[in-house]
Amino acid sequence: MSAVLPAARSPGRTVLGRFVLERKLGEGAQASVWLGRDTRLEREVALKLLAPDADAGAVSQWLHEARAVSQLTHPHIVPVFEADEHDGQSYLVFEYVAGPTLSQRLRSGGAIAPREAVTMMLGVLDALRAAHARGIVHRDLKPSNILLDADGRARVMDFGIAARIADPHDRRIFGTPGYMSPEAARGKPPTPAMDVFGAGVVLAEMLSGTPLLRERDPMRAIERVALEQLELPEHLGDPPDDALRAIVRRAIARDAAQRFADVGEMHQALAQWLQPKVEAVVDPEASGTLEFLLRRMRLKSDFPALSDAVARIQRLTRSENENLNNLASEILQDVALTNKLLRMVNSAHFFTAGPVTTVSRAVALVGFAGVRNMALALVLLEHMHDKGHAQQLKEEFLRALMAGTLAGELVPAVRDGEEAFLSAMFQNLGRLLTEFYLREEAQQIRALMRPPAGTLEAAAPPDQDSAAVRVLGISFEDLGLGVAKSWGLPETLRQSMRRAGADTPARAAERGPERMRWLGQAANEVADALLYSDDADAKIGDIEQRYARVLGFKAGELKRAAEQAQQRLASLVDAMAIRVGPTDRAQRLLAPPAAAAEDSLSPLQLQAAAAAAAPAALDLDLGEPAADVLAAGIQDITNHMVSDGFRLNEVLRMVLETMLRALRARRVVFALRDAKTNTLVGRFGLGDGADAVSAALRVPLQLAPGAAADLFTAVCLKGVDTLIADANVANIASRLPPWFRERVGAPSFLLLPLTLKNAPFGLIYADQATAGGIALGEKELSLLRTLRNQAVMAFRQAGG
Incomplete structure (x- = not known):
């Protein structure tokens, strides 16, 4: 009305x-x-x-x-x-809150990642707790009554049917079918337990992407919630989490007595799930100190995000059974991480033949462990930024990265080299975290480590842990190990993070954690010598002699490896866009630039000559033109297809990834013909909510007599590339298939059919969250068609 x-x-x-x-x-x-x-x-x-x-x-x-x-x-x-x-x-x-409602967010983007969903719900529960404290029950909590502001913060609105807790005479049925509690459906007086139930139903919808109770008939919905226990969908959150599932199940219990006592108790359960208590791997006397320090760290927003990123990367790369698709998809969710990782892969150290423009190709070339190392180093750097003491943080980070790089150089086997990199770098984890999150304490520790006046050394004696214990009550090592366990790092890596000891044995170290501990310890001492000593060569010679038996060093081997590591680190620093000034002490960790040969060319000509000789450089910033990303991706895919290791699935993922980044699409999905049903079926995709779209996508290629073809079927049968700028236009909306309207609802999308012998066999689908969000010129359309044709050629080459 x-x-x-x-x-x-x-x-x-x-x-x-x-x-x-x-x-x-x-x-x-x-x-x-x-x-x-x-x-x-x-x-x-x-x-x-x-x-x-x-x-x-x-x-x-x-x-x-x-x-x-x-x-x-x-x-x-x-x-x-x-x-x-x-x-x-x-x-x-x-x-006025400019953001969408949670209902709109779920319709456009599908299920929300568990940690993001729980974080939003904590805000909702805070709001409900404030209302309950004033004696007010909302009674109509649902996604359309929750706004999301510009910062992603949940804002509860519409208290239009709110009721007083102490009103036993209010027996009217209020609320929205599908979200009201069983007791509300039976006309019981208002209680806070009603809002606990509503919060549980909303959280379940956030995690699954679909309403928990779907009934067209409102009376049937009210009847069901009053008489039946709502069941959670099989897939609740990605990845599934039994602890979170148990919290949601308790919140939506049909019996109010079995729910959380109040929204505060539900808030506490979700907060503990979001930041579980850490089981310290230190002496019992020190565990309280570790927990205290972890609580302080959590007060800074970076730490939960850093912990989450490390845990996700580690989870995806620690198993031999994990596939390339999952790792590439995980990294692609973070645009900054994607761009920096690709820069690293295209740096001089890794560059092989032609630019690498997709994460899928990077993983295939460098390997799981190599990408894990780069990603972990990058997320540590990404989250540890503080202008107040950026110089000290940068120095600490590069010192740790140098230790890891050198340890990797000293191990010939690739797999062992990757393990050595992490072991040596993460031996510094407690020191890094203290420098960022406990700045004042870190300054006190450095003061204790400062050598007496008049000595030649510019930095600490090696016993940094003793100084840390005096200030923190816990060593850097134990702090790092406690955090590493909270991140889910494997036991073998945590064993390698421990320093081996002060006295080197006269025998060779056994392969495994023992050797990794000695290797990491030696690499860290070399990093210290390079960074702090005025006579680094002599120091490295002493270190080589001291570790010769336990690690089997030959004369001059450690110095040569250190020089190689300096060159590699200089390349990585450039790729990671870390600025190290000429007077910064951290310059000591990097290989000096090679002296330029004298010639008669002008500086401008020298620049041009260098550009011609160097591999194609990538500019992968957010502002990169779509045509450039598409062209680079096409070249990358071509290089892969002519290689001996050609794989169809890798090509398809590279095609989707290139489109996702070039179009800045919300998601891209590949569909393939199912011969039994003669239907195009979604197989896999990339981007936000891609799995949900892939599961929903069904395009019949054969119609019943007299049946009209929907838009997707018509496009595929005609083999016509189609861009829909606004799907809400009447003549377009009327031709959209039910699965698209009900489960996808994207306002702007692109369809690229794949055909062989004039018959459709596949489809590439891409969409955006706003009408007109995909805007393409003739050049971009031409490159997209080339990209699509590469997918077709890949099928032909694979004999598909």
């Missing part, structure tokens, strides 16, 4: 008192919501206008909402600024 506004009008706008109504945001049976501008305070607001013909009950409910929300001031609640009437038009004025 539209509100007829008895307000002043001027050309192109409607005025209600001091508010100018810009556009309608939404409409219900009794009211409409408008975006408005408060001309007195010069701010945007949301106005809820009651319909002029609303009954007395609606007016009462409107006043009730105004009274309820006006009592609540909380960052996760959309506040009401005022309630008023102008020329017979009743209205409420709310803060």
Whole structure:
């Protein structure tokens, strides 16, 4: 029902008192919501206008909402600024939150990653806890009543049917079928347990991407929730998590007595799931100190994100059974990580033949362990940024990276070299974390480690752990090991992170964690010598002699490996865009630039000559033109297809990845013909919600007599490349298949059919979250067709 506004009008706008109504945001049976501008305070607001013909009950409910929300001031609640009437038009004025509702976010993006979903729900529970403290039960919690602001923060709104907890006479049935609690469906008095149930149902929908209870008949939905226990879908969250599943199941228990006692208890359970307690791998006397330090670290937003990133990368790369697809998909979710990793792969140290423009190809070339090492180094660097002491952090990070790089150089076997890299680098984990999260304590530790006045050394004696214990009550090593366990790093790596000891044995170290400990310890001492000593060569000679028996060093081997590691580190630093000034002490860790040969060319000619001789450089910033990304991807795929190790699945993933990045698409999905049903079926994809789209995508290639072809079938049968700029246009919307309307609903998408012998056998689908989000010129379209044709050629080459 539209509100007829008895307000002043001027050309192109409607005025209600001091508010100018810009556009309608939404409409219900009794009211409409408008975006408005408060001309007195010069701010945007949301106005809820009651319909002029609303009954007395609606007016009462409107006043009730105004009274309820006006009592609540909380960052996760959309506040009401005022309630008023102008020329017979009743209205409420709310803060305007520009973001979408959670319902819109789920429709456009599908299921939300578990950690993100739980973080959002913690905010919702905070809001409900504030309301309950004022004696108010929301009673209508659902995704459409939760707004997401620009920072992704959940904001609860619409307390229109909120009720007083202490009102035993309120036995009316209120709420939305599918979200109301069993006791609300039976007309029981309002209690906080109703909101616990609603929060559980909403969280389940966030994790699965679909409503928990889907019934077209509202009365049937009310009947089911009153009589049946709601069951969680088989796949709840990716990856599945039994602990999180148990929390959701408890929240939606049909018996209110079996639910969490209140929203605070549910909040505590989710917070503990998000940041589980760490089991320290230190002496019992020190475990309390470790937990205290971890709590302090969690106060900084970087630490949870860093922990999550390390755990995800480690989980995907620690198993021999993990496939390339999962690792590439994980890395692609982080644009910054993707771009920096590709720069590293294309650096002088890794470069082989032709530029590498896709993560899939990078993993194939460098290997799982190599990509893991780069990714772990990058996430450590990415999260440890603080302008206040950036110089010290950069130095500490590069010192750790140098130790890892040198350890890798000293091990001939590739697999052992990757393990040595992580072992040596992570021996510094406690030191790195202390430098970033406990800055003052780190300064105190450095002061204790400073050599006496008059000595030649510029830095610490080797006993850094003793200084750490004096300041922190725990050594760097034990702190690093405790955090490593919380990240899920494997036991063998954690064993290798321990320093081997002060006295080197007269025998060779056994292969495995023991050798890795000695190797990491030696590499870290070399890194210290390079960084701090004024006579690094002599220091490295002493280190080589001391570790000769246990590690089998030959004369000069350690110095040569250190020089190789310096060259490699210089290449990595350049690829990672770390700026090291000429006067920075960290320059000592890098190989000096090669002296330029004298010639008669001008500087400009020298630049051109260098560019011609160097491998094709990649500029993978977010602003890179789509055509450049497509062209580079086509070249990369061509190089792969002519290689001996050609694999069809790798080519298809490289095609999808190139499209995802070039179009800045939300997701890209590949579908292949199922011979039994003569239907194109989604096989796999990349991007946000790609798995859900892949599971839904079904395009029949054979129609029943008299049946009309939907848009997808028509495009594939005709073999016509099609870009839909706005799927909401009437003539387009009417031809969309049900699976697309109900489970995908993308406003803008691209279809590239694949054909062999004039018959469709595959489809590449890409979409965007906004209408007109995919904009292509003739050059881009031509390159996309070439990319699609490469996929067709790959099938031919594979004999498909």
